[in-house]
Each structure stands twice: as structure tokens, then as C-alpha cells.
Amino acid sequence: MANSTTEKTRVGAAQPASMMAVLAPAVGWLIPGAGHMIQKRWIRGLLLFISITTLFLLGLAMQGRIYKANGGDILDILGFVGDVGSGGLYILTLALDWGQGAIAFATADYGTKFMIVAGLLNFIAVADAYHIAIGKKR
Amino acid sequence: MTITLNHFSAAAVFALFASIVFGITHRETTRDMVRYGLYCFAMFLGGVLVAGWAMWVLRR
Numbered sequence: 001m002a003n004s005t006t007e008k009t010r011v012g013a014a015q016p017a018s019m020m021a022v023l024a025p026a027v028g029w030l031i032p033g034a035g036h037m038i039q040k041r042w043i044r045g046l047l048l049f050i051s052i053t054t055l056f057l058l059g060l061a062m063q064g065r066i067y068k069a070n071g072g073d074i075l076d077i078l079g080f081v082g083d084v085g086s087g088g089l090y091i092l093t094l095a096l097d098w099g100q101g102a103i104a105f106a107t108a109d110y111g112t113k114f115m116i117v118a119g120l121l122n123f124i125a126v127a128d129a130y131h132i133a134i135g136k137k138r
Numbered sequence: 139m140t141i142t143l144n145h146f147s148a149a150a151v152f153a154l155f156a157s158i159v160f161g162i163t164h165r166e167t168t169r170d171m172v173r174y175g176l177y178c179f180a181m182f183l184g185g186v187l188v189a190g191w192a193m194w195v196l197r198r
Contacts, residue, residue, distance in 0.1 A: 024142050028187065040170060044162050047158055047162060048158075048159060051154075051155040051156075051158040051159050052155070052159065054155060055151075055152070055155045055156075058141060058143075058151065061139050061140060061141040061142070062141055062142070062143065062148075063140060078140060106145070107142050107143055107148065110143070110148045114148075117152070117156065121155075121156060121159040124160075125159060125162075125163060127163070128162070128163040135178075137166060138166055
């Protein structure tokens with residue numbers, strides 16, 4: 001019994017990483033949900049795209065602040081890590097110089113949190129796309 | 139464009155989209171995804187309501 005389990009583990013480990021296992025997470029990071037779409041999970045991909053993108057754009061519309069790469073306060077660093085999860089949305093926001101508002105009221109702070117959470121949710125979606133690519137999930 | 143949401147609507151929007159992503163990414167089958175998404179949504183909003191009432195009680 002133990003031998004068969006060990007063999008299964010070995011067989012699993014010996015499988016070469018497919019191109020999709022690299023491509024799906026990369027595309028999924030750049031465009032939320034796209035990692036699922038290129039694996040023909042259209043509805044899942046579309047729902048992820050709508051959810052993550054809407055959350056991010058709502059955050060921007062609520063005058064939320066975007067974090068840039070920094071080496072200062074730990075909370076600023078964590079904010080950057082969260083924001084950068086949004087991939088293309090984050091790059092576009094920086095390029096267009098959006099998300100620079102000073103947080104002057106409570107909903108603007110919510111907006112900042114919306115954008116961070118959108119990025120963190122996209123990290124989860126990227127991990128899911130990877131699991132589908134390697135056959136761990138259907 | 140500026141959008142101003144009140145506290146509850148911001149929490150409801152957050153709960154909706156986070157629950158969709160949680161449902162899709164944490165379960166295998168479509169049925170389980172829908173059920174888990176609804177569960178997460180209920181827990182998010184339930185948590186908001188409980189926390190809101192708890193703060194109201196503490197404030198008195």
C-alpha cells in the first residue's frame with residue numbers, strides 16, 4: 001500500500017511542467033480571469049474578470065490610493081504587494097497616473113482596500129488557473 | 139468619476155465580488171461553487187450585521 005502511494009508521488013513529480021502551467025498563471029495575472037479563459041473555462045474566467053476588475057475600478061472611483069514600490073513602512077509594502085496582484089490593471093493605473101488622491105474620507109480608504117483586495121483575489125485566481133493547468137483541479 | 143458608497147453598500151459590494159471569487163476558486167463542481175459562494179456571501183453580510191449590532195450595544 002505504501003509502495004503504491006510512493007510510486008504515484010514519483011509519477012506525479014516526474015511529469016514535465018506543461019507550457020500551460022506557465023502561461024495560464026502569467027496571463028491570469030496580467031488580465032484577471034484570462035488564465036481560466038485560455039483553458040476554456042469561459043464562464044469562470046468571465047466571472048473572475050468581472051468581479052476582480054469591478055472591485056478594482058470601484059476602488060479607483062472611490063478615490064482610493066494606489067501603492068507604488070517602496071521600501072518604507074511595512075503596511076505600505078504590504079499595500080504594494082496587494083495592489084500588484086491586479087497585474088495589468090495596476091500597470092495601467094500607474095501609467096495613467098490614477099489613484100493618486102489623498103485619502104480624506106472613509107470611503108476613499110475603502111477604495112484603497114478594494115484595490116488591495118482585488119489584487120489579492122487575483123492571486124487566488126492565478127493559483128486556481130495553475131491548479132487547473134497541472135490537472136489538480138477540473 | 140467619483141462614487142460614494144455608504145458603509146453597508148461598500149460591505150455588500152465587497153462581499154458579493156469576494157464571494158464569487160471564493161466560490162469559483164475553492165470548490166470543484168459548479169453546484170459546490172454556487173453553494174460555497176452563497177455561504178461566503180451570507181457569512182460576510184452576517185458578520186457585518188453582527189459587528190454593527192455589537193458596536194451599537196457597546197456604544198450604549
